[in-house]
Amino acid sequence: MAAATSSPRTEQLSRLQRWGKTVRIIFESRVATVGLMMVLFWFLLGFISLVWTPYRPNFSDFEQNLRPNSTNWLGTDHLGRDILSRLMAGTQVILLKTRLPGDFPILGGKAIPGGVALWGVFGSLTLGSVLGLNAGYRSGWWDQIIMQLLDALIAFPQIVLYLVVIAALGQGDLVVILAITVTGAPGVARLVRSLTLDIKTRDYIRAAETRGESVWFIMFREILPNIRGPLLVDSMLRVGYAIFAIGTLGFLGIGLPPPDPDWGNMVNDARRNIFFNQWAVIPPSLAIATLVIGLNLFADGLREEINRYQK
């Protein structure tokens, strides 16, 4: 009885303690710490770019194709734009904001928090989780139909799926988010399904069924919270894949529309001029690489620590 009447203060503390414990888990892993620092560096740079960049990122204020110098620390691109400013602003699109098209209801032409990569991964997590939970928990025909469809999608090379989505819907942040969602969801669904098949045999699921809880309640309140650890790690990796995907689409010239900087576009533009300005290709390539490596290290470290604690 005493336990049931514990004060809110005690509950708040325990939450804080739990949060602190999680942070400790991260910092106990050197790999996760390094990864987190790399990711935070880019987040920090992105936040700074929201209020300040050395120069206007979209304006041709300088001579073309300058090498790094005291004015332009990372040089200028083929249109005479400061590469450092564009690199900083490029972080926004990936991690911090999504631009909505002009004809979007209510918020048309505005930006919403959360970058394209994050929203894309969120979309694939949501769609993949719904499909995976249904396939894993309901089994039978549900499982057959959902998994056959997802297998068919997985059979396509991802780049083909991206091209199909963009060819059908055009360019834009939302289209890229949709493309990442569609291509990422099958992988998430497979993972969720396999975890669900394991979890659904547990006693507390039997108990919920005996209580007469609905299927949706069991899937989303009983199963989903118990698979969030592996899902979290997977989503970290997926953010990395999404950044690669955005970079690839930009490189192919079908990603986010110019002139707002996008690291993939920056690599592609620099590649076209690589024979006489080799430098310009390095900063955006390094940016993509370090952010993705950071996310991978963070996910790996986190997974190792979670496994250790579970044991």
Added chain:
Amino acid sequence: MKKLPVTPKEMEAIHPYIPEAFSKLEQGKISRREFLRLATLLGMHAGLATVIAACSSGGSNSSNNGNTVSNDNTSGQTTETTAPTTTSRIKRGGTWTCSMQLQLLDHPARLSWVEGANIVRQVCEYLTETGSDNITRPLLLDRWAASDDLLTWDLFLKRGIKFNNGDEFQADDVLFTFGEWLNEDIGSSMLGLLSYLDGTQSVEKIDDYQVRLHLNSPQVAVPENLFHYPAVILHRNFEGDIVRQPVGTGPFLLQEYAEAERAVFVRREDYWQNGEDGSPLPYLNQLIFVSTDKDAGVAALQSGQVDSLYDPRPGDWQALKDNPNLAVRSVGTAQSLILRMRVDLEPWNDNRVRTALKMCQDRARILQLAYFGEGDLSIDAHVAPIQPEYAEKPIPPYNPDGARALLEEYAAEKGISLPLRVTLATKNDQNEPEIAQTLKQLAEPAGFDITLDITEPNGYWARWTEVDLGITSWTHRPVAVMLLPLAYTREAIGNWNETRWVDDEFEAKLRQAQGTLDIEARRAIMSDIEDIMQERGPIGNSFWKSVWNITHRRFQNVQAHPTAYYLMADVWEDA
């Protein structure tokens, strides 16, 4: 003035207007290049016209080949005219290798790309040839003659020319080829170009060496049209596939053609043209085209694996121009990246909005950022300085304040607020994205908010006539009256009139220009046409592109052609 090889009477016998043209040349009213163009157009032999022009004391000497060669050690800034070759230096033999994409080839009349034409032109030839100097001369023709009303054109064929299968080139071959061009089932772009012919009944065989064209409207650009890239002359028994049946009158024989791989040509021993050493052309033994993408082509050229790169992009030029092994030749063209507006759609149906956007072009800045400054600034009309009828006009300045005033007037009338949101569509092919991004930046102070819709080339070509606002690349045409009817007339709606712009005064002037032989008179008409296009036309045009021919220095007689054509018959290797 040196002694003329012909009297004015003899000139008049060729065409009554030639003596008058010569008199204008003497007075300095037209250049030697213009005289050459006019005299050959009126049927005078090109060689004779050149001699007469050389004898004249008047006219500027602009009759060189129009090419400039950059000095390898001076970043392409200093230029020198290509030195004439001397017979004693010419050497025979050798292989020339070029990086160029090789596409599917079948019927030459259906050619859609210059790359394919560059293959076919080594085997087959044209009735006329527009050189690097943008002057059209007879090639398989001995001469041509036009009636005073420009409604009847007589084409006189050279005698003694043989196809590579041994058959003699005759009027039947010309008639057969015209039949292919005018056959709707073939699907040749020549069909639209020759709209002044009412089918094959307009093409009459007079004898084995003379063909007469009966036009339904006056047309001054017939010789130029005969060098449109699909217009090679085919053998009368041609069955529809040039790779399987590579029969032509050209200087090389097709030995191998593998799409997207390579094409190999070997020298033809009995070609009809002789070189400067008195023996039949060509000088080279072998041509090899290797199909690579542009980046691989640049690397191959730098490492010496190929000797030339087809149609280098500005970035390629920038990368290669200082290479001491390469000669970089540049030539001005009428190629452009046109900013075009659909006048049947809002807001572009209002001339104030169109004018405002045109005023947002800082042409020198756009040229620098998009093309490294390698081109000629342009007015907002589709007539280039290299075209003979161009009337010089001042280049409009960048005027964002004036543009904003026009937009504010428009917005007040429509009850909308600035910025005016518009979408600019184009392709990421040449340097359109750079123009689009620069224009977006330049137009912001005027009150335009431009969203860019940049797709891969096929994505744009699938909708190029439909988008509201776009940047479309237009290739070179030797004369303006050849292009304007394709894009800015009522007849062209549904075809290449991508702006839907129709203007009665413009069309009347254009028809007048098409039927005006006198270059000065035509220029006066073109001056009005340019004014109309600038005042109320549907396009903005910041610059005319230069193009480059980048070839290894050991190859001589190479010329940069405004349409990136490879004319290889008299190229030789100084090994």
